[in-house]
Amino acid sequence: MSDMDEMDDGSGVVKKFMFLNRKAPHGTVYALEGLEVVLITAAFDQDVSMVFTDDGVFQLMKGIDTKGIEVKDFSKTYRALEGYDIEKLYVDQASMDARGLTEDDLIVDVTVLSVDEMANLMAEQDVVISF
Amino acid sequence: MQFGILVNEGPYTHQASDTAYLFARTAIEKGHKVPRVFFYHDGVNNSTRLATPPQDDRNVSARWSNLAEEHGIDLVVCVAAAQRRGINDDVLAPGFRISGLGQLVEMGIQYDRLVTFGD
Numbered sequence: 680m681s682d683m684d685e686m687d688d689g690s691g692v693v694k695k696f697m698f699l700n701r702k703a704p705h706g707t708v709y710a711l712e713g714l715e716v717v718l719i720t721a722a723f724d725q726d727v728s729m730v731f732t733d734d735g736v737f738q739l740m741k742g743i744d745t746k747g748i749e750v751k752d753f754s755k756t757y758r759a760l761e762g763y764d765i766e767k768l769y770v771d772q773a774s775m776d777a778r779g780l781t782e783d784d785l786i787v788d789v790t791v792l793s794v795d796e797m798a799n800l801m802a803e804q805d806v807v808i809s810f
Numbered sequence: 811m812q813f814g815i816l817v818n819e820g821p822y823t824h825q826a827s828d829t830a831y832l833f834a835r836t837a838i839e840k841g842h843k844v845p846r847v848f849f850y851h852d853g854v855n856n857s858t859r860l861a862t863p864p865q866d867d868r869n870v871s872a873r874w875s876n877l878a879e880e881h882g883i884d885l886v887v888c889v890a891a892a893q894r895r896g897i898n899d900d901v902l903a904p905g906f907r908i909s910g911l912g913q914l915v916e917m918g919i920q921y922d923r924l925v926t927f928g929d
Contacts, residue, residue, distance in 0.1 A: 688916045696918060709818075709929075712851055712891060719911040723919065806918040808816070809926060 686722045694805035695726045700735035701809060705750050710738050713810030714756055721763040728804070729760075730797065731789070732771035736778060739770070739785040757787050771797055813837050814917030815847040818928030820855035821870035822863070827856050830927035831873055838881050845921070846884040847874070848914045849906075851928070854892045857885070859903035871903040878905035886913045 698717050704710045721727050731739055738757070745752040760768070768789045775781065775791065782789060792800065801807060815834055819826035834844045849856055856871055863869050878885050885906040887897060892908055899908060918924045 686912055688919050690919060692919050694919055708851060715890065716911055716914060720915045723915045725919065806924050
């Protein structure tokens with residue numbers, strides 16, 4: 680896809696973009712279409728972080744199989760993020776706890792943050808986009 | 811201040827497009843600039859000229875078109891999201907154009923604030 684080629688807005692400015700993923704992967708389109716924005720932002724050589732919170736933590740769960748619900752399985756994309764230099768993946772500790780999940784249940788390596796740590800990280804960002 | 815606006819929901823079902831419109835109009839009235847509005851997810855449905863809401867209700871897409879014409883706002887509809895939902899050049903209301911997600915990322919890079927209206 681030509682959208683994935685190296686892009687440049689001409690300014691040479693690098694901003695800190697945080698993508699906040701709050702929704703389960705297949706109940707709505709937000710996770711799937713949100714990933715597209717993440718990949719394009721990385722193609723613009725921006726400083727990208729992804730946060731998974733609330734039901735968004737389910738996006739990273741191991742063993743997702745969408746055959747029965749006949750929708751696209753895009754969970755492999757999360758494992759490919761490293762190839763786009765997207766390595767800052769954070770999950771919210773309280774969201775994990777509330778859903779009985781641990782890091783072992785996830786398909787990628789993440790950093791688990793407390794609410795306070797998450798708030799500090801958010802405060803450092805230039806742009807926060809929530810899906 | 812320069813504001814970029816992201817609209818993530820369609821018209822009428824959800825308040826996002828109405829609130830985004832009122833925010834944009836008010837920001838301009840107060841002397842700020844809104845160079846571009848980007849429509850993503852079901853937000854692309856705000857761009858169709860085929861909608862004919864009842865006369866006694868607001869016309870969401872026409873309202874965007876008028877604001878864009880008055881103030882030179884670039885109304886950009888995401889091509890991939892539009893193709894999924896049957897929006898193409900044939901149905902676009904005046905002032906809207908179809909382009910890529912790079913236009914959204916550019917708003918984040920170039921403007922002072924990117925404000926999201928969605929669910």
